[in-house]
Structures are given as C-alpha cells and as structure tokens.
Amino acid sequence: MDMTKLLxxxxxxxxxxxxxxxxxxxxxxxxxxxxxxxxxxxEFIGAVLKREEEFSTGIGMGVAIPHGKNKAVxxxxxAFGRSSAGIDFESMDELPAHLFFIIAVxxxxxxxxxxxxxxxxxxxxxxxxxxxxxxxxxxxxxxxxFK
Amino acid sequence: MKILAVxxxxxGIAHTYMAAEALQLAAKEMNIxxxxxxxxxxxxxxxxxxxxxxxxxxxxxxxxxxxDKARFQGIxxxxxxxxxxxxxxxxxxxxxxxxxxxxxxxVEQKVEKSEAPKGKQGVYKHLMTGVSFMIPFVVAGGILIxxxxxxGITAFQTEGTxxxxxxxxxxxxxxxxxxxxxxxxxxxxxxxxxxxxxxxMVGGLISANIGAGFLGGILAGFLAGYTVVLLxxxxxxxxxxxxxxxxxxxxxxxxxxxxxxxIFVLGGPVKAVNDAMLAWLEGLQGTNAVLxxxxxxxxxxxxxxxPVNKAAxxxxxxxxxxxxxxxxxxxxxxxxxxxxLAIALSTVLAKNKYTVDEREAGKAAWALGASFITEGAIPxxxxxxxxxxxxxxxxxxxxxxxxxxxxxxxxxxxxxVFVLPIPNAVGNLPMYLVSxxxxxxxxxxxxxxxxxR
Numbered sequence: 376m377d378m379t380k381l382l383x384x385x386x387x388x389x390x391x392x393x394x395x396x397x398x399x400x401x402x403x404x405x406x407x408x409x410x411x412x413x414x415x416x417x418e419f420i421g422a423v424l425k426r427e428e429e430f431s432t433g434i435g436m437g438v439a440i441p442h443g444k445n446k447a448v449x450x451x452x453x454a455f456g457r458s459s460a461g462i463d464f465e466s467m468d469e470l471p472a473h474l475f476f477i478i479a480v481x482x483x484x485x486x487x488x489x490x491x492x493x494x495x496x497x498x499x500x501x502x503x504x505x506x507x508x509x510x511x512x513x514x515x516x517x518x519x520x521f522k
Numbered sequence: 523m524k525i526l527a528v529x530x531x532x533x534g535i536a537h538t539y540m541a542a543e544a545l546q547l548a549a550k551e552m553n554i555x556x557x558x559x560x561x562x563x564x565x566x567x568x569x570x571x572x573x574x575x576x577x578x579x580x581x582x583x584x585x586x587x588x589x590d591k592a593r594f595q596g597i598x599x600x601x602x603x604x605x606x607x608x609x610x611x612x613x614x615x616x617x618x619x620x621x622x623x624x625x626x627x628x629v630e631q632k633v634e635k636s637e638a639p640k641g642k643q644g645v646y647k648h649l650m651t652g653v654s655f656m657i658p659f660v661v662a663g664g665i666l667i668x669x670x671x672x673x674g675i676t677a678f679q680t681e682g683t684x685x686x687x688x689x690x691x692x693x694x695x696x697x698x699x700x701x702x703x704x705x706x707x708x709x710x711x712x713x714x715x716x717x718x719x720x721x722x723m724v725g726g727l728i729s730a731n732i733g734a735g736f737l738g739g740i741l742a743g744f745l746a747g748y749t750v751v752l753l754x755x756x757x758x759x760x761x762x763x764x765x766x767x768x769x770x771x772x773x774x775x776x777x778x779x780x781x782x783x784x785i786f787v788l789g790g791p792v793k794a795v796n797d798a799m800l801a802w803l804e805g806l807q808g809t810n811a812v813l814x815x816x817x818x819x820x821x822x823x824x825x826x827x828x829p830v831n832k833a834a835x836x837x838x839x840x841x842x843x844x845x846x847x848x849x850x851x852x853x854x855x856x857x858x859x860x861x862x863l864a865i866a867l868s869t870v871l872a873k874n875k876y877t878v879d880e881r882e883a884g885k886a887a888w889a890l891g892a893s894f895i896t897e898g899a900i901p902x903x904x905x906x907x908x909x910x911x912x913x914x915x916x917x918x919x920x921x922x923x924x925x926x927x928x929x930x931x932x933x934x935x936x937x938x939v940f941v942l943p944i945p946n947a948v949g950n951l952p953m954y955l956v957s958x959x960x961x962x963x964x965x966x967x968x969x970x971x972x973x974x975r
Contacts, residue, residue, distance in 0.1 A: 426532075435608070444535065467605060468609070484563075489564045493535075493539040493560070493562060494539075496538075497540065497543040498543075499540065500608075501543075
C-alpha cells in the first residue's frame with residue numbers, strides 16, 4: 376500500500392482559493408467529491424466540523440489536517456491543498472495554516488489505510504518535510520517528499 | 523533515563539501519531555530514551571510492557587480518551603492532552619524528567635481517588651463491555667443453528683452430516699457455548715483489566731454448566747472482576763516477588779475463589795429453583811389452560827437459558843415424549859420465539875434508542891426468533907434487564923395464553939418456523955401464527971416505549 380492510492384494526482388490543489396476555515400474545508404471536500412469519494416458532501420463536512428469542535432486540527436507550524444470518519448465516505452482518501460497567503464484555521468499556535476491535508480475515512484476501514492495515514496501524520500511533524508511541501512509544484516514532487 | 527508515553531486521540535487517525543512523533547523528535551533532541559505507545563484506530567501499537575514500566579523514570583500520557591492508568595501505578599504520571607504533546611513536546615518531557623518518584627502508598631491513594639466518581643456509570647460500562655463482546659457470538663451461533671434447522675429440524679441428530687456440523691459449530695459445543703463465558707469474562711475484564719478475564723470466563727462457563735444461564739454469567743462477571751480488584755489491593759508481596767502477581771497469584775487465586783462460589787454457593791439454589799419450578803408446573807397441569815399458557819410465557823422469557831426457562835422447556839418437551847401433539851409444547855415454542863422477535867421489532871420502531879451495533883443485532887434477532895432461538899434476546903436483556911425482561915415476559919405471556927386459548931398444538935420439541943410447513947406438526951396453524959404475532963407486537967411496542975435513549 377503506498378500513498379498514491381489515497382492521494383491521487385486529481386486530489387491536489389497548489390493554489391487554494393478559500394480565505395476562511397469553513398470555506399477551505401468545503402473546497403477540499405469538493406475535490407474529493409469531484410473524484411467520486413464522497414457520497415454526501417453535507418454529511419461529511421458535518422463530521423469534519425464536529426471533529427474541529429473538539430479542538431482545531433490546525434496543529435500549528437502552518438499545517439492543518441481536517442479529517443472525518445463517516446459513512447458518506449466510499450473509500451479512504453486524502454486531498455492536499457496549499458494556500459500561499461495562508462488561512463486562519465484557529466491553529467494551536469494562532470498562525471495561519473498553509474498546508475492542508477483533508478483525510479476522509481469510511482466508517483469501516485481496514486488497518487492498511489489507517490497505517491498509511493498514521494505514517495503521513497508522523498512525517499508532517501518534521502520541519503524538512505513541511506519546508507519541502509511549501510515549495511513543491513507538481514504532483515510527482517509532492518509524492519517524492521513522502522518517500 | 524527512560525521515559526514512556528502513551529498517545530491517543532478520539533478519532534485515532536492523525537493526532538495520536540503526530541503526538542507520538544513529536545515526543546520522539548523532542549526526546550532525540552534532549553537525548554532521552556523514549557518508548558511511545560500509540561492507541562489509534564488500528565489498536566495499540568508499540569505496547570508498553572511491564573518491564574518497560576518497571577524500568578522507566580516516568581510516563582507521559584498525552585491522551586484525549588480513557589486509557590488504563592492502573593498499570594502505571596508506582597511511576598510518576600504526567601497527564602496532558604494530545605494537543606500539548608504536539609505543541610510543546612519538550613516541555614512535557616522536561617516535566618517527566620523532573621518528576622520525583624512517588625511513594626507507593628501515595629500513588630495508590632491517588633488512583634483510588636480519581637476512580638471514585640465513576641460509580642454508577644462504571645457498572646453500566648462493565649455490563650456493556652461484556653454485551654458488546656457477546657453479540658457476535660450470539661449472531662454467529664444463532665444463524666448457524668437456524669441454518670442447521672433448514673435441513674430439517676432433526677437433521678442435526680445424524681452424525682457426519684452438514685446439518686450436524688452446523689449444530690456443532692453454532693450450538694452449545696461451539697459459538698453458543700462461548701456466549702456466557704465471553705459475557706462474564708469481558709464484564710470482569712472491564713472491571714479489572716486483563717487479570718479479570720480468567721476468573722470471569724471460567725465463572726461464566728461454570729454458570730452455563732450448572733444451568734444458571736446469562737443472569738448467572740452477569741453475576742459471575744461482576745464477582746470475578748471485583749474479586750481481582752480486591753485481591754490486588756489486599757495481597758502485598760515483597761518487591762522481588764511482585765512479578766508473580768499477574769502470572770501466578772492472581773489467576774490461580776481468583777479463579778479458585780470464583781469457581782468455588784459458583785459451584786457451592788450458586789449451584790445449589792439454581793438447581794433448587796429449576797426443580798421447584800418444574801414441580802410447580804406439573805402441579806398446575808389440568809388447571810385453567812390459558813393461565814398455564816401465560817405462566818409458561820412468563821417463564822420462557824424470564825431468564826432465557828437459565829433455570830426458570832429450562833423448567834418451562836423441560837415441562838413442555840415432556841408432554842410430547844409420547845409422540846402426541848401437545849398444547850403445552852405449542853405454547854412453549856411460541857413463547858420462546860417472541861423475545862427475539864419483540865426486541866427486533868422494537869429496534870425498528872425506536873431506532874434512535876439503540877446503538878448501531880444493537881440495530882445490526884436486531885436484524886439477526888428476527889432470524890433467531892423465527893427459529894425459536896430465544897438466546898437471540900440475551901444481549902439486549904443483559905444490557906438493560908430492567909426494561910427488556912418485563913417487556914418480553916409480557917409479550918411471551920400473551921402469546922402463551924393465546925396459543926392455549928386457540929388450542930394450537932405442536933408435535934415436535936423445536937424448529938420455529940421450519941416446522942410450520944410440515945404436515946400435522948402444528949394444529950390450528952393460522953391462529954398459532956396470530957398468537958405469535960400478537961405477543962411480538964405487544965412486547966415490541968412496550969419495549970420501544972419503555973426503552974430510554
């Protein structure tokens with residue numbers, strides 16, 4: 376299992392248009408919906424926002440990883456988005472977030488996918504990974520960062 | 523210096539691992555030896571062993587879920603949220619490094635204190651843990667038994683056939699045999715963690731063997747759990763022998779105590795109840811048939827597999843031993859079909875009062891009820907006995923009484939809907955079905971109304 380199955384080239388946006396937290400969640404969810412992963416957009420966004428209520432998934436250092444585990448998700452998927460201007464995501468360090476990974480997981484998911492997600496989450500804690508992600512411009516380069 | 527950590531977040535997808543990585547990165551920088559256990563949606567990974575805990579200076583709990591703290595008794599605990607670990611892993615580690623070893627007495631007092639407010643919620647939580655582990659056994663066993671009946675209701679008696687094999691797998695020698703041990707074992711597990719499993723499961727198995735059914739199993743589970751808790755508190759071994767506690771002392775002592783209580787204290791009364799009920803029913807023969815039907819119904823639904831239910835069933839089965847169709851047997855089977863059916867109906871009528879798991883189990887309960895596998899009702903009855911048992915007793919009593927009133931008869935001791943199409947197996951079939959449906963509807967509506975969210 377490698378991450379290219381979860382994060383396909385159609386699920387990437389290097390130039391997010393949104394300027395608010397709610398908009399960016401919708402925009403990223405839209406990417407997954409267009410790729411046929413989400414059956415009910417409202418339902419999934421609801422799950423993501425509910426998770427955000429517990430505490431923001433803006434983990435600081437410019438990274439946010441909104442995620443939802445919901446029956447509206449057909450298969451595990453990730454979309455990546457980047458905003459050069461930065462978006463206020465109510466992050467822990469109160470700085471704007473630039474790198475977004477939205478994670479969609481179905482109600483029932485096998486461990487293989489979850490392990491990939493765990494691995495990506497771990498990588499994002501590394502400074503050099505985040506720096507590279509700010510500078511990649513193609514899907515191939517993006518995937519390379521995680522190798 | 524060695525520091526331990528546990529990370530766990532509610533969804534268990536991302537933050538658990540980010541916190542773990544943050545702690546590991548910080549530890550590397552600070553030159554600290556660290557081991558981090560992650561409790562995410564794939565389960566616990568890199569699990570901390572007793573050896574780790576004994577050799578560690580302190581443990582950092584970066585958790586937003588309930589994790590078992592009891593195992594860290596004796597070393598300082600730095601409690602924080604996942605967020606804290608991601609934001610300031612170094613700060614947390616520094617606190618762990620600075621923590622002073624706490625005197626043993628103090629630690630135990632502290633733990634007791636923090637567990638005290640759980641109270642009532644705890645008992646319910648323990649029960650639900652047992653029930654949730656039991657459900658798949660009931661469903662798997664019940665459906666396989668029903669499949670065996672589909673080959674003909676006595677097909678399982680011929681050794682070597684598929685029907686026989688299905689009965690072996692699903693019945694008392696297989697999944698159904700594990701049902702009460704699993705219930706009791708995981709109630710005890712919920713109370714006392716891993717050491718509770720042995721006395722709980724053994725207690726549950728004995729409960730099943732002495733005919734105490736699932737109510738006996740629930741009792742065994744709680745008894746086993748609290749016995750272990752008590753033993754842990756009272757037995758003090760010298761430090762050098764502490765390692766013997768989990769591997770030798772606790773399992774042997776707790777299982778011995780459990781087993782003796784089950785056999786000598788509970789075994790006698792259970793048999794007495796069974797005998798008394800059977801004698802009482804025999805005395806009732808020849809009195810008002812409708813009343814007898816109602817009583818049989820109440821008994822069939824009361825403890826499902828326990829002494830009262832068994833008495834009613836044995837009484838019914840005895841009436842057909844001569845091969846004669848019997849009204850009593852008809853009432854017994856009808857009343858035994860109602861509990862799972864009524865519960866299945868109530869999961870449909872009051873969807874939002876049941877968990878997703880229960881609604882799924884409700885679907886299986888239709889099949890189990892239709893096959894006269896009363897045990898299909900047990901997970902629901904065990905989870906909420908005060909509301910479930912009276913509801914299904916009333917439903918079954920009405921069905922039993924109606925079946926007698928319509929003078930329906932049955933010539934075989936088992937089979938549910940599978941015997942209905944057999945010629946001459948059932949007398950007054952249409953009204954027999956009406957009896958079952960009426961009891962199911964009344965029991966189901968009653969339960970749907972009583973059940974709390």
